[in-house]
Amino acid sequence: MTRPTRAHIDLTALRHNLAYARGLAGSARLVAVVKANGYGHGAVTVAHALEGAVEALGVACIEEASELRESGIGTPILLLEGVVDPDELALAERLALAVVVHNREQLGWVQAARPARPLACWLKLDTGMHRLGFTPAALAGAHAALTACPQVDQVVLMTHLARADELDQPYTNRQLALFAQVCGDLAAPRSLASSAGLLAWPAAIGDWVRPGIMLYGASPLGEGHQSAARLRPVMTLESALIAVRDLAAGEPLGYGGRFVCERPTRVGVVAAGYADGYPRHARDGTPVAVNGQLTRLIGRVSMDMLTVDLTELPQAQIGDPVELWGRRVSANAVAAASDTIAYQLFTGVTARVPLIHHAGEMALESANRGD
Numbered sequence: 001m002t003r004p005t006r007a008h009i010d011l012t013a014l015r016h017n018l019a020y021a022r023g024l025a026g027s028a029r030l031v032a033v034v035k036a037n038g039y040g041h042g043a044v045t046v047a048h049a050l051e052g053a054v055e056a057l058g059v060a061c062i063e064e065a066s067e068l069r070e071s072g073i074g075t076p077i078l079l080l081e082g083v084v085d086p087d088e089l090a091l092a093e094r095l096a097l098a099v100v101v102h103n104r105e106q107l108g109w110v111q112a113a114r115p116a117r118p119l120a121c122w123l124k125l126d127t128g129m130h131r132l133g134f135t136p137a138a139l140a141g142a143h144a145a146l147t148a149c150p151q152v153d154q155v156v157l158m159t160h161l162a163r164a165d166e167l168d169q170p171y172t173n174r175q176l177a178l179f180a181q182v183c184g185d186l187a188a189p190r191s192l193a194s195s196a197g198l199l200a201w202p203a204a205i206g207d208w209v210r211p212g213i214m215l216y217g218a219s220p221l222g223e224g225h226q227s228a229a230r231l232r233p234v235m236t237l238e239s240a241l242i243a244v245r246d247l248a249a250g251e252p253l254g255y256g257g258r259f260v261c262e263r264p265t266r267v268g269v270v271a272a273g274y275a276d277g278y279p280r281h282a283r284d285g286t287p288v289a290v291n292g293q294l295t296r297l298i299g300r301v302s303m304d305m306l307t308v309d310l311t312e313l314p315q316a317q318i319g320d321p322v323e324l325w326g327r328r329v330s331a332n333a334v335a336a337a338s339d340t341i342a343y344q345l346f347t348g349v350t351a352r353v354p355l356i357h358h359a360g361e362m363a364l365e366s367a368n369r370g371d
């Protein structure tokens, strides 16, 4: 018997979500973003599951790209933040990476490089995120400088949207308009959309889309948006009951006595806590499923355990499976009850939790006593 806490990764759901993204993208090419260990889903396995089905993979840093190349991934890889120094540019060239160029320093390193094979560069314009990218005034000059480099064989123009998850926000339209105006008639493919852009802003689709979170089955637009029903959760974080007990009305439960029983309460103790990546800030009432039935978290989450209300689930007993998020309990719902976002939940699953990848159709009731 091993610790029952694990994250099941449904690769069929991943491919389903990719097909949905593909449908929205039309003829645009697709960079599947697999940074941060594939948003916690296991970058190498996710990349292999996507290989042949996407035009490129996106990562945040060279270590992530290197891990993919070492595992035999041959798909083009885009380094989303570009390189941090000239040595990294040399390594990026050896690994055949496309690099984002977002400032003058990076542009200078590209100009000075003498790579053995041509470099693909994604030139980033800051249209309002104000994190990375050339200013509108500097963009045309940077584009001319890059295209004048004999060692650069491809330039894609890109930007990143700051508020695409807010559907009635005019800011996205301002960013789209600025991008169109500044890029003018520069002859280069364009890329603006991550998941939210792809799902909600058709004008942002351009020539390349860069979905991340939606591939893993969480809509960046929340459970209320129609996309939520079209996406299939890829990760199911599950554990099991390790104790069941009855408390009288008025008894406090757990650290700080945050929860006090309003009535005689049957409490289940689950073998998962914040050291597994379950958010410590989850409030009383956060949804959780025991034996596939919805109930609620009660009491403060501790390092290795959390507690749930079994009063309405009198059959529940030690060993029964508990879904913390996944197909019955959306990661978005847990995130909302914890003042965070599904991205942070997925990327926060810790090394203590084994990732179990399922290549075929995953049974809904994956946890069985003693499996």
Ligand SMILES: *Cc1c(COP(=O)(O)O)cnc(C)c1O
Pocket (backbone or CB within 6 Å): 033, 035, 080, 160, 193, 194, 195, 196, 210, 211, 212, 213, 214, 220
């Ligand atoms: C992370 C990232 C994405 C993917 O964003 P999602 O919201 O997960 O779809 C796209 N583009 C860039 C530049 C990113 O850093």
